[in-house]
Amino acid sequence: MTGPVLVVAEARGPRLSEGSREAGAVGRQLAGADPTVAVALGASSASLAPELGKLGIGRLYVADGVPDEYPAAAAVGVVAAAEAAHASVIVLAGTSWGRDLTGRVAVRWKAAAASGVTQVVRDGSGLHVRRPLFGGRATETRTLGGDRAVIALRPHAFSPATDAPVEPSVETLSGLAVPPVLLAPHRNSVEPIGSGAGPALGDASIVVSGGRGVRTPENFRLVEDLAASLGAAVGASRAVTDAGWRPTSFQVGQTGKAVSPQLYIAVGISGAIQHIVGMVSSRVIVAINSDASAPIFKVADYGIVGDLFQIVPALTAEVRRVRGSG
Ligand SMILES: Cc1cc2nc3c(=O)[nH]c(=O)nc-3n(C[C@H](O)[C@H](O)[C@H](O)COP(=O)(O)OP(=O)(O)OC[C@H]3O[C@@H](n4cnc5c(N)ncnc54)[C@H](O)[C@@H]3O)c2cc1C
Incomplete structure (x- = not known):
């Protein structure tokens, strides 16, 4: 399996999430001599370009008009970027958003998929992943064969990408057709549950x-x-x-x-x-x-x-x- 690797950039406010920095590191490692590119969705998308550039990601696709709050709709933007980049692998952070998006992107892009990944290697026969199963009581090794694969990482299983600055180009993907049914479930409000203080339990280091x-x-x-x-x-x-x-x-x-x-x-x-x-x-x-x-x-x-x-x-x-x- 060869070809560019696409990292799905997730925003936390105006900044890149920690999970996306980890995805950036994995994307660069898998890409080797091939390019590592990124896609960002939603209101903060273009603002992520400088941070992605600092991590050595040289191109950002911005999916114009594709909201990030609905993974079903977001998958349309991610697949459009993968097609534009001629990517062979898509890497997502192991957040609940990333995990939700993984299956939807895989179906739409007709690719093999795995989430909760803790190790990954790419060679000519595909993508070889390891991940814990049954609450950590077993570890699975699996090969995602074929010429396309989508993976979501387990949070904190990889070190975040370190600085390797490049000047990123930003390409806007416009006119993407998001089926109205994917935008039908309107979110009326978001109310945080719990103390609200400190980082979110699922993402915290x-x-x-x-x-x-x-x-x-x-x-x-x-x-x-x-x-x-x-x-x-x-x-x-x-x-x-x-x-x-x-x-x-x-x-x-x-x-x-x-x-x-x-x-x-x-x-x-x-x-x-x-x-x-x-x-x-x-x-x-x-x-x-x-x-x-x-x-x-x-x-x-x-x-x-x-x-x-x-x-x-x-x-x-x-x-x-x-x-x-x-
Ligand atoms: C179907 C099912 C699903 C479940 N899902 C979950 C789940 O998701 N998460 C979960 O946590 N549990 C779950 N449980 C419950 C689980 O079985 C335990 O009952 C629960 O985890 C016990 O909680 P605990 O360790 O706080 O309490 P306890 O087992 O009562 O332990 C309290 C501990 O505190 C220690 N202690 C007491 N005083 C002090 C002191 N002064 N200083 C230091 N240590 C002290 C004691 O030595 C003891 O080890 C589930 C159970 C079932 C049947």
């Missing part, structure tokens, strides 16, 4: 989660303070969300969110399998628990056996001291 060990909803503030000191997202076990201490949007695990941050800190969480499957692919896991035989320590890289009511405030104070944030 650090997550601090609390469990029943914190004992009361008021004490959960200890977990949130530690998270705030680290610039982390806050998660919780189901014991916490079932008790109504925090909203279900905080829940990590089988029936909650799957996260794979660089650092996951579990505070007063026993490590039931239903929790483990949602966080076991985190790069570094730290567990704080007073019971040395708690199952969470089997998956932890660093374990602190002790009373969270002593350890967590001390940790928060130390992080604040080191970071000079009071």
Whole structure:
């Protein structure tokens, strides 16, 4: 499989998302001597050009009039850019938007697809990907044969693209026909669920989660303070969300969110399998628990056996001291 690689650039406000920087790095690695190009959709699309140029992506396609908020419609713009670039591979970030778009683009572009990718190599026989399955209890190796493939990356599985500045050209794809049915479901409003503070749980590079060990909803503030000191997202076990201490949007695990941050800190969480499957692919896991035989320590890289009511405030104070944030 040869030919240019198309990176789908996702905006966070006026800036490129962290996941798209990771997709940019993978795109450049897969492209080798072939060009790496990008496509951006929605209101912020053209503003992403300088950032993409800094990452070594020399051409940006802007899909004129294609909104980014509906993945079904966005797929029209992505496929138009892939055709214009004569791409053989499309790389997307592992955000919920990217994962949603992956299947739609693959069907429209008649390509093989995989999401949750943690390793990828391209050679003459296709794209060879690895990805965790069954909540991290197995790893699949799969070859996407044929001459076209679409992949969505697992968040934080790859390092973001480093600076390799080029002057990007911007090409507008106009007159794209988005079937009206794809634009039919109007979004009336977006209301964030949860505390609203800190990064989103699914995208965060650090997550601090609390469990029943914190004992009361008021004490959960200890977990949130530690998270705030680290610039982390806050998660919780189901014991916490079932008790109504925090909203279900905080829940990590089988029936909650799957996260794979660089650092996951579990505070007063026993490590039931239903929790483990949602966080076991985190790069570094730290567990704080007073019971040395708690199952969470089997998956932890660093374990602190002790009373969270002593350890967590001390940790928060130390992080604040080191970071000079009071
Ligand atoms: C179908 C199904 C789906 C489920 N889905 C999920 C899911 O998505 N996510 C999820 O999390 N759970 C899920 N569960 C529930 C799961 O089985 C556990 O019940 C839950 O994860 C336990 O939460 P916990 O670890 O906070 O509580 P516990 O198991 O009660 O653990 C509390 C821990 O805190 C420690 N502790 C207590 N006091 C202190 C202290 N002072 N200092 C330090 N440590 C202390 C204890 O030693 C203990 O290990 C699911 C269950 C089912 C049946």
